[in-house]
Amino acid sequence: MKKILLILGMATCLFSSFAEEPDLDAILSQIDIMGTFNDNDFSSVLTMVSDDPEEGREVRKVNQFRRDKDDKFLMLILEPKTQRGQGYLMIDENLWLYDPESRKFTHTSMKESFEGTDARHSDFRNHTYKEDYKVVSWEEGRLGKYDVFILNLKGRHDEVTYPFQKIWVRKDNSLILKIEDYSLNNRHMRTSLFPGYAKVGDKYIPNKMLFIDQLVKGRKTQITMTKISLDKLPDSVFTKAYVERVNQ
């Protein structure tokens, strides 16, 4: 009996080792393709609800404009009124913060958090998983009603915001459902959930996002995306002059 069990066990191991490994690079490429609008401009209105155990709840409305083919984006704050006109403009690989009070642009980083929320500036640009991460291990799993690949990623270079990530990707269409972000010393820092996607043209964009801080209990930011459009935007939108002009 023991021999039979041993043979069965070995056979199972052998079989599983021959199980077809998915093309992991292709999955990362597909994620990038799904979240990148190379043929169109993209605009939407984001409603951000941030909960902080000390500060309470804050609601922001932000106008988002993207031109992925040129790696440009603009985030203009609409609400609250005290921050209205403040803008984040990404041009020529530089991210600028515009302060309407001082009427000055200052340099900031994609790795910084957006307005002190749990979202980072880099969360609002197109994905570059293929370029930034490599898959170090993978497994199959299930998240809610979806079959997923669970990929453990490691940054290819030291410029990525989170050196390690664990992502849950739907098997059928490569949409990311969940991300866990880890620090350089492998501490879980943030969980991002993407419960809803909107189909825009032939692409999918998460229209509901939830970012949960894993270091500060009770801190989270929920983002809802509305007024999604692929209409062409004037070139002038992605300029400092435009950001200044909308404030006049």
Next chain:
Amino acid sequence: MTAQIIALRNITRQKKRTFLLGGAIAFGILVITVINGLTSGMVKNVKDNFSHLLAGHIFIQGTEITESGKTVSVIRDDTLLRDIIRDLDVDDKYLTKRSSTISTLIFGSKELMQRIDGVAWSEESYFKERLVLKEGNIDDIAEPNALILSSSAAQKLGIHVGETLLARVRTLTGQQNVGEFRVIALTQSTDIMGELSSYVHLDYLNSLINLKNGEFMSFNIYLEDMEKMDMEANKIFEMLSEKAQVYPREVEQEQTEDDEPPMHGMFGMFAADDVEEPWEGTKYKLITLNDIMSQVMSMVNVLNVIGFIVFLILLLITMVGITNTFRMILIERTREIVTMRAIGMQKSGVRNIFFMEAIYIGLIGSFAGIILAFIVIAVLSFINFGLDNPLFIFLNNGKLTLNVSFLNIISYIFIIGTISLLAAFFPAERAATLDPAKALGTHY
């Protein structure tokens, strides 16, 4: 002597007039003394605050280019710098090696932005001695993840000695990392900089910001005499530029809108910058406290100029007042003057009476102004603006420091004396040259 007695009697005879003229002078002296004392105290406080925060007067940062073409602050070997300081016989009190970062400390649901300084405790025994502890034991610093926090920061976080907190930090290239520290001691916050700073082991901080053991970001020189700062910095820069690649010093003075602040790395606000002209190895950047202070100094100079202009305007008004007053005095006292001249007083005697009156008014006004200024300064020095004040950098533990220069006061008194004499000159000259016969004839 007679002229002095008569002059004294004259100014006490017209008390109201003397009070108004002296009051105008006193106000001028009050304004300029308080402004100068305030600006000079501000400069001293800013210098003290920064030298404590940055642990030095001269700072040398190393910059390298990463594989992706960005710059990061790092010095991997300090032999060259130590050799230069030894060869030049720099008048240093001590040398420090520091890595610094701005981090968010997290305890439960509370967060607080803090500057964390990595200190090589084994090499900086003087620093241990200088820290004023309110609670805890400095010997516990031997623990690798030990953290010394200011008591006010601990209060804001609600943390006690012995408890552990998390720190959200960024590596040199901006990646996210998390440190875990045990609070071993709380410092008594004596100034705002002490309140903003926390101290940890250099090696542990290096591991968090992705530097290796023994590396650091800034090599700091604390001088015996702060006044020698520029001289010593120039010597070091000259020798350093012969032996290594350096950033030109004058570039640090100018900053455009698009530039990062010249000393952003000094404050732990390092970020990977793009490079236009790449280089190999370490390129050094030398900054002094005076460079960092240049913008503050410009502001102080503007304030001093404004104060001096106000002082001059007040003096001009006073001078016109003195001239008019003496012209009236001349008319009022014509009988008295010509009588004195008729009984033998010389022209110079009459002139001296006028001059002495002007000098006395000037001196009385000056001394009254100085006394008032000292009263105002004493009152201002007692006001506690608190450490949360946006002007904290100019304050000493929340209070204004007023540094009064006696040399300045003496020069103002001299200026007032001269102007008073000038104002009295023409009326005095007219009084001295009055013809007794004609003048008496006019009156009788």
